[in-house]
Amino acid sequence: MKLSEDGENILERMWVHINEEKNDSMDLGSLGLEAGSPVIRELLEAGNITLSGSHARLSENGSSAGRTVVRRRRLAERLLVDVLNTKEQHVRSSACEFEHILHRGIDENVCILLGHPRTCPHGKQIPEGECCRKAREELEHVVAPLSALKNGQRGRIAYFDMREEQRMQKMLAMGVLPGIPVSLVQSYPSYVFDLNHTRYAVDKEIADSVYIRIERD
Incomplete structure (x- = not known):
């Protein structure tokens, strides 16, 4: 019904x-x-x-049913912010309208497009969908946090899982954006990575929050 x-x-x-x-x-x-x-x-x-x-x-x-509605709502917020660059003051009202058109199947496609994000822009957990479970099983951790990479491993920025605006702004100022190639150089005492011919160092909390789509050899 x-x-x-x-x-x-x-x-x-x-x-x-x-x-x-x-x-x-x-x-x-x-x-x-x-x-x-x-x-x-x-x-x-x-x-x-x-x-x-x-x-x-x-x-x-x-x-x-409630879990599905919450999932659609938070995916809609993620899509509006990450892809459509919607301003903060319009996100909640727009997502409220948008979630009702993300019917089953479409919401899965949006989730796949976004790289199976774990949280909405406000830091709330996005309930896992079937596509997320399949991605885990079939793709064998193709997307993983920067902190999980081995030295020398390469990939592209997939998405962020950050709750602090200040940390997000730091990443953006460094040019760390979805789709940008990145390579981990070292993981101790800090996480050092190369991005756009420039070398950066971040702490573990940030490295845990930047998700990489890992390149396969």
């Missing part, structure tokens, strides 16, 4: 509240809803939630 956008938005909020904020249920009042609200009736009929008074819980199907 295909849900309305309102239904998907409620599942998204409930999934985050229950799974990431570690709550057992969600009070309908915090959603501005009542048990007889059309969207609540929709979710009940679809078997996505159960009610106990004014508290709603996710069913197994509802939890799976």
Whole structure:
């Protein structure tokens, strides 16, 4: 059963509240809803939630559906920032609209395009998809953090997994951008790498946050 956008938005909020904020249920009042609200009736009929008074819980199907909506939302944010260069103040509202068109299959294609990112631009975990699991099994770690490379190993920047804006700006100022070739020179006491005929050194925290698409010999 295909849900309305309102239904998907409620599942998204409930999934985050229950799974990431570690709550057992969600009070309908915090959603501005009542048990007889059309969207609540929709979710009940679809078997996505159960009610106990004014508290709603996710069913197994509802939890799976909510996880998918959260994944689409955060992939949309990643796409808007990394590929479409959307300004920060427009990311959340644009992603809210964009996530509803990332149907199953399309969201997998976006995830593959982005190199299976682990977090959204706001540092929140992106739920793993089937494409991520297959990539791990079939590609044998083709994409790995800079810190996992062996000395002399080469590749291209795939994506960043950084939560601190200052560190991200440092990388951009150095010219560390997706698609740029990079080669690890040494890994101790700091991580030294060559990029665009220039040699740079970074600490482990940064090296853990820069993901490289490794070149195969």
